[in-house]
Amino acid sequence: MNQHENRDEETLFGSAPPPREEVRTDLPNAARMYDYYLGGSTNFAADREAAEAGSAAMPHAREYARANRAFLQRAVTFLAGNGIDQFIDLGSGIPTVGNVHEVAGQFNQRARVAYVDHEPVAVAHAQRLLNDLSGVTMTLADIRDPEAVLSAPGVAELLDFSRPVGLLAVAVLPFVPDQDEAREVLATYRGVCAPGSHLVLSHISALSATPQQVAAAEEVMARTPTPVRWRAPHEIEELLEGFSPVDPGLVPLPLWRPDSTVTEDEVNIANAYGAVGRLDG
Structure with missing residues (x-):
């Protein structure tokens, strides 16, 4: 490990020990690359290099990340405004400024949020950020193992699944x-x-x-521990099975209940679709 990486670990973990799971600072990680695209500091040199390679392959990678963050905020605002007061954020990454607990808290200060991610650095950093907050947890688990996620204390002891929940799967299912x-x-x-x-x-x-x-963007991610799959709209729509899409349905991200006028260029460079679906009785 080089001197720069040592400084990175000191910055991310402070005086607290790194998580028990081995942290591979020499391998890029999707959660930390995403953090880099959003302008965060919870990333290592390997993440930054891979993120720049991703930007070279797909020039609007940063716009994609920002469009997802803005969509998350609008969607949580919609849910909280309609009475949802508990959320599980699958593959949350690092819950930085403007994330779920802050948005939901504007509607209900007692809102509960369970963040879940499988990346040790993201989890360790988030736990430091969220340590003094009540009703907010961060769990180290793989969202592909729902039983492990749902039985984890940070989820099972925080959320009441006999009541409506906001199930958030933002930018995670490509993995x-x-x-x-x-x-x-x-x-x-x-x-x-x-x-x-x-x-x-x-x-x-x-x-x-x-x-x-x-193809080039998928090839970049194939060199990381977390390869991705781009999906066509009809494949994304299949993932909404069992939920009734609320208006306007599955649309390019910037067009889902935008706060202001959206240009055609903003729609296209986001390179993503989004939807919110309701589980009917």
Whole structure:
């Protein structure tokens, strides 16, 4: 490990020990790359290098990350405004400024949020950030193992699944490349949710990206521990199975209930679709 990486670890973990799971600072990680795209500091040199390679392959990678964050905020605002006061954020990454607990807290200061991620650095950093907050937890678990997620104390002891829950799957399902597995994973989570629960879903998809750029971006991520799959809109729609989409349905991310006028260029460079679905009784 070089001197720069040592400084990185000191900055991220402070005086607290790193998580028990081995942290590979020499391998890029999707959660830390995403943090870099958003302008965060919870990333290592390998993450920054891979993120720049991703930007070279798909020039609008940063816009994609920002569009997802803005969509998450609008969707949580919608759910909280409609009475949802508990959320589980699957593959949350690092819950930085403007994340779920802050948005939901504007509507209900007693809102409960369970963040879940499988990346040790993201979890350790988040636990430091959230340590003094009540009603907010961060769990180290793989969202592809719903039973482990749902039985984890930070989830099971915080959320009441007999009441409606906001199930957030924002920019995470590309990391479950197999379509059948992605559907099964969501079906398991859906199965424990009460009627009135909502799924918030976003997914990378080619709008302005060319087939060559998609292939190059997938190739960059194939060199990391977390390969991705871009999905066509009809494949993303399949992931909403069991939920009734609320207006305007599955649309390019910037067009989902925008706060202001959206340009065609902003729509295209986001390269992602999103939807919110309601679980009916």
